Amino acid sequence: MTQYLFYLLAALSVISALLVVFSKVPMYSVLWLVVCFFTIAGHYIILNAQFLAIVHIIVYAGAIMVLFLFVVMLLNLNKENEQHKNNWIRFAAVVSGGILFLTLIAAMRSTEVLAYNLPPKSEIGFVQNVGMKLFTDFVLPFEISSILFLSAMIGAVVLAKKDKN
Amino acid sequence: MIETIPQHGYLLLSTFLFCIGVIGVLFRRNAIIILMCVELMLNAVNLLLVSFSAYSQNSDGQVFVFFIMVVAAAEVAVGLALLVSIYRNVMSTDINVLSKLKG
Known part of the structure; x- marks a missing residue:
């Protein structure tokens, strides 16, 4: 199911x-x-x-x-009148994306990921557990990310503001 | 609940989503679509982190995903503000118009 x-x-x-x-x-x-x-x-x-x-x-x-x-x-x-790249560049984009996919799959096949095949516990994703991790082990990055948000907010407002002249 | 699904399924799916994002960045000329494809790549990585976190029974990965979401939100806000101010100057979001640095 x-x-x-x-x-x-x-x-x-x-x-x-x-x-x-x-x-x-x-x-x-x-x-x-x-x-x-x-x-x-x-x-x-x-x-x-x-x-x-x-x-x-x-x-x-x-x-x-x-x-x-x-x-x-x-x-x-x-x-719909958006200009497109020419056909060679679009073809090259698709081919290079496919080659990247093949490379990643080949790298994945040669590594051992089956070490993690345990049946997962259901409660590691609850708010309680993630919040405990967030406010004990990761409390410094959590506070720094609030500073990042503040600076991003100020930056967005400054960038999108219209110039007076 | 999830032991019937092998983890290879999630590895394949997130790799494929990441490659679709890469193809989109290379394929399109509209800067807004390129930003959306960057979001797609970030989400592929998030899915991979959550699957590893679930299968290794450790919730550290979910905290990392939370921080990636924080950075993605800040990036989108600043990127869209930049796009709006670029559009005001050149009246287009086509990336081929923005080739002045080429000299």
Whole structure:
């Protein structure tokens, strides 16, 4: 049962990721990316990472994709007359991506990943455990990331502000 | 619940998603789509980290995924602000227009 769910979600995420790259209208790319993020959240739930699934939906589908949609609408890019790279460069892009895939798969086959085939405990993804890790072992990076957010916020406002002259 | 799924499935899936992101970065000329493909690559890495975290019964990987999400959110905010200000200057988000540094 879980296996079929995994295959269904995997096929959905691969198809939606391909449609992000190859759809003509930028708005459709954004919407397919939202679908892809929801399927990845489904994978997190299958992997018993419930906290991360909820955070993923809130941060990506709720905040980042709204930003993307807002910018696509604001810049009025929702038209199909986008220039494409010439055919040789597009062909080379697909070939080099495929070669990267082959290289990574070959590297993966020669390593021993089967050491981790234990049946996972269900409670390592709960808010309690992740929060304990976050506020004991990783408390300094957590605080530094808040400074990163503050500086990113100030930087975004300064960059997007209109010049007076 | 998940012992029926081999971990190779997750390795293959996240590798494939990462390669789709790479192809998108090389394939498209619209800078917004390129940013979206970077997000796709970050999500592939997140999926890999979560699967290793689940199969090795250690929640450190999920904390790393949390920090990657933080960095991705900050990156998108700054990147889109840059794109808006570029669009204001050259009225386009085509990356071939932005070749002034080539001299």
